[in-house]
Amino acid sequence: MKSIEIKDLSLSFGDFKVLEKLxxxxxxxxxxxxxGASGCxxxxxxxxxAGLLDISDGQIFIKGKNVTxxxxxxxxxxxxxxSYALYPQMSVRGNLSFGLKxxxxxxxxxxxxxxxxxxxxxxxxxxxxxxxxxxxxxxxRVAIGRALVREVDVFLFDEPLSNLDAKLRAELRVEIKRLxxxxxxxxxxxxxxxxxxxTLADRIAIxxxxxxxxxxxxxxxxxxxxxxxxxxxxxxxxxxxxxxxxVAGENPGFKLDGLDVDLSRYAFKDxxxxxxxxxxxGVRPEHIHVxxxxxxxxxxxxxxxxxxxxxxxxxxxxSKLANQEFRFRMDGQQSVKVGEELMIGFDPVSASLFDxxxxxxx
Amino acid sequence: xxxxxxxxRPRRTFDPTRIMIYLVxxxxxxxxxLPLYVMIVTSLKGMPEVRLGxxxxxxxxxxxxxxxxxxxxxxxxLYCEGLKVGFWNSMQIxxxxxxxxxxxxxxxxxxxxFWRFRGAEVFFTILIFGSFIPYQVMxxxxxxxxxxxxxxxxxxxxxxxxxxxGMPILTLLFRNYxxxxxxxxxxxxxxxxxxxxxxxxxxxxxxxxxxxxxAIILQxxxxxxxxxxxxxxxxxxxxxxxxxxxxxxxxxxGVKEYNVNMAATILTGAVPLAIYFLSGKYFVRGIAAGxxxx
Numbered sequence: 001m002k003s004i005e006i007k008d009l010s011l012s013f014g015d016f017k018v019l020e021k022l023x024x025x026x027x028x029x030x031x032x033x034x035x036g037a038s039g040c041x042x043x044x045x046x047x048x049x050a051g052l053l054d055i056s057d058g059q060i061f062i063k064g065k066n067v068t069x070x071x072x073x074x075x076x077x078x079x080x081x082x083s084y085a086l087y088p089q090m091s092v093r094g095n096l097s098f099g100l101k102x103x104x105x106x107x108x109x110x111x112x113x114x115x116x117x118x119x120x121x122x123x124x125x126x127x128x129x130x131x132x133x134x135x136x137x138x139x140x141r142v143a144i145g146r147a148l149v150r151e152v153d154v155f156l157f158d159e160p161l162s163n164l165d166a167k168l169r170a171e172l173r174v175e176i177k178r179l180x181x182x183x184x185x186x187x188x189x190x191x192x193x194x195x196x197x198x199t200l201a202d203r204i205a206i207x208x209x210x211x212x213x214x215x216x217x218x219x220x221x222x223x224x225x226x227x228x229x230x231x232x233x234x235x236x237x238x239x240x241x242x243x244x245x246x247v248a249g250e251n252p253g254f255k256l257d258g259l260d261v262d263l264s265r266y267a268f269k270d271x272x273x274x275x276x277x278x279x280x281x282g283v284r285p286e287h288i289h290v291x292x293x294x295x296x297x298x299x300x301x302x303x304x305x306x307x308x309x310x311x312x313x314x315x316x317x318x319s320k321l322a323n324q325e326f327r328f329r330m331d332g333q334q335s336v337k338v339g340e341e342l343m344i345g346f347d348p349v350s351a352s353l354f355d356x357x358x359x360x361x362x
Numbered sequence: 363x364x365x366x367x368x369x370x371r372p373r374r375t376f377d378p379t380r381i382m383i384y385l386v387x388x389x390x391x392x393x394x395x396l397p398l399y400v401m402i403v404t405s406l407k408g409m410p411e412v413r414l415g416x417x418x419x420x421x422x423x424x425x426x427x428x429x430x431x432x433x434x435x436x437x438x439x440l441y442c443e444g445l446k447v448g449f450w451n452s453m454q455i456x457x458x459x460x461x462x463x464x465x466x467x468x469x470x471x472x473x474x475x476f477w478r479f480r481g482a483e484v485f486f487t488i489l490i491f492g493s494f495i496p497y498q499v500m501x502x503x504x505x506x507x508x509x510x511x512x513x514x515x516x517x518x519x520x521x522x523x524x525x526x527x528g529m530p531i532l533t534l535l536f537r538n539y540x541x542x543x544x545x546x547x548x549x550x551x552x553x554x555x556x557x558x559x560x561x562x563x564x565x566x567x568x569x570x571x572x573x574x575x576x577a578i579i580l581q582x583x584x585x586x587x588x589x590x591x592x593x594x595x596x597x598x599x600x601x602x603x604x605x606x607x608x609x610x611x612x613x614x615x616g617v618k619e620y621n622v623n624m625a626a627t628i629l630t631g632a633v634p635l636a637i638y639f640l641s642g643k644y645f646v647r648g649i650a651a652g653x654x655x656x
Contacts, residue, residue, distance in 0.1 A: 072555075079550065083544050088569060102555035
């Protein structure tokens with residue numbers, strides 16, 4: 001069943017169109033991540049769903065109800081903000097119960113809900129404290145608690161972990177995932193961090209310029225990005241892009257400067273294109289094999305090591321393939337020297353082809 | 363053989379910068395304190411001693427007579443009831459003006475920074491523009507307006523005028539303060555179901571004591587020191603303390619009682635002075651905010 005339905009949503013500030021004819025369905029219990037660079041409209045979209053921004057055109061349904069003109073409090077949503085947005089003069093208890101008091105919920109019921117949320121988030125011992133006396137992680141827990149006590153089906157997260165340091169971010173990320181597994185409610189989560197997106201999401205919507213570029217599971221987005229932008233955005237270190245000519249036909253291939261990549265096992269999106277055309281070949285650094293097993297791959301070639309970046313568990317090696325920048329990942333235990341010749345190889349099945357003009361996946 | 367430098371660099375007690383700073387401070391302090399000293403000393407002397415002309419000499423015989431006279435029996439025009447009448451008039455003008463102007467301006471500032479209604483920018487620009495027009499220009503139209511409203515020459519009239527003239531600077535003050543509070547707090551409160559007044563009273567006001575104190579200081583000192591609006595709009599019976607002080611000091615009849623004049627002046631200045639001593643750092647902020655007006 002659909003939990004949230006966004007139909008032809010448009011929003012413009014004056015002449016500037018932030019969102020344009022956006023359609024998005026989010027299902028019951030789904031964890032949807034809106035991912036994109038800053039200014040892509042992801043937070044704006046979330047604010048529209050929350051009712052904090054008036055939209056220019058379109059409709060929003062939550063649980064089948066048309067909430068397009070409804071106030072935020074009447075949309076059955078809970079929201080968590082990047083800056084925590086806790087009320088500084090109120091205690092943690094006061095922060096948690098503020099919304100419930102406004103909704104005129106009876107006192108015993110408020111007590112019960114606050115106690116339950118505090119237990120789930122393990123902030124029972126902090127209930128009497130003021131936000132200023134809490135650490136960043138504790139503050140964000142209280143902010144999540146404030147959404148929790150509302151006992152709503154939809155949670156909206158606006159970059160909730162961006163203000164935390166790396167270690168805390170990783171911890172709270174897991175906690176949010178646990179919370180979702182436990183409560184099983186619908187969550188929309190805005191972030192610019194691809195790791196958060198890949199780890200948390202059931203589905204990711206990658207946004208750019210107010211439009212959804214691709215909406216799919218993390219695996220599909222990682223393996224089959226619909227265009228070059230998505231391919232470059234997801235994955236760290238980023239995908240290698242090699243320019244060359246795509247030769248289509250019975251035995252399709254990709255011609256690099258003096259090299260040929262056999263594409264007979266590549267799964268073309270539609271039917272195999274015909275003729276010759278300019279294209280990009282995208283290969284993820286982690287899909288490249290090095291050493292003896294590289295020779296067994298459909299494509300293999302010797303490259304010279306230019307820069308070595310050891311990163312502990314693995315090592316990133318910079319080199320050139322057909323005079324183009326080319327990076328690949330190696331096991332961190334293997335030693336590599338600058339200037340060394342290495343045999344690399346990859347399987348075109350795991351690669352992606354993009355049209356050089358439209359940048360769309362072929 | 364010098365000592366190997368280690369740790370904090372030793373400070374010289376009398377380096378040139380420090381001497382300069384203290385010298386300038388001392389001169390400034392004397393410049394401002396000397397007149398105050400003369401006033402206090404003179405107000406404690408009897409008239410025979412004042413006539414000797416040694417204005418810096420401390421009183422030989424300390425008397426509080428001039429203070430009592432200034433407060434109770436000095437002549438302010440037709441009546442000889444002292445400054446106390448003016449004091450209570452000023453209070454009656456001051457308290458409602460301060461409360462009403464701050465109440466309205468704080469809501470203005472809140473609405474301007476959070477509820478971006480259509481035309482908010484234009485409204486704000488006009489309001490700020492208003493604060494740059496010399497108010498002497500508006501006096502005559504205001505006299506007509508208050509006359510038409512039937513409040514000319516009354517306490518209500520002068521309170522009305524003070525409230526209006528406090529609006530631009532106070533609104534600016536509150537708008538800038540509220541604009542510095544995080545927008546997300548406002549959004550969170552909206553999701554939590556608080557309305558316009560709920561957010562204002564439960565979230566914003568509890569976060570704003572500093573700016574309210576600054577506003578109060580600004581208004582109390584401004585309204586208390588006002589002369590022009592009082593003399594024009596209050597009516598003869600309601601003249602504020604400043605107007606009555608002027609009547610005492612500038613009276614052309616009889617002998618100039620310098621001791622009484624000094625006492626009356628100190629009494630009139632006592633309220634802003636007390637505010638200054640009680641509120642310290644907030645007062646400076648108030649002055650800085652007032653400086654925006656130019």
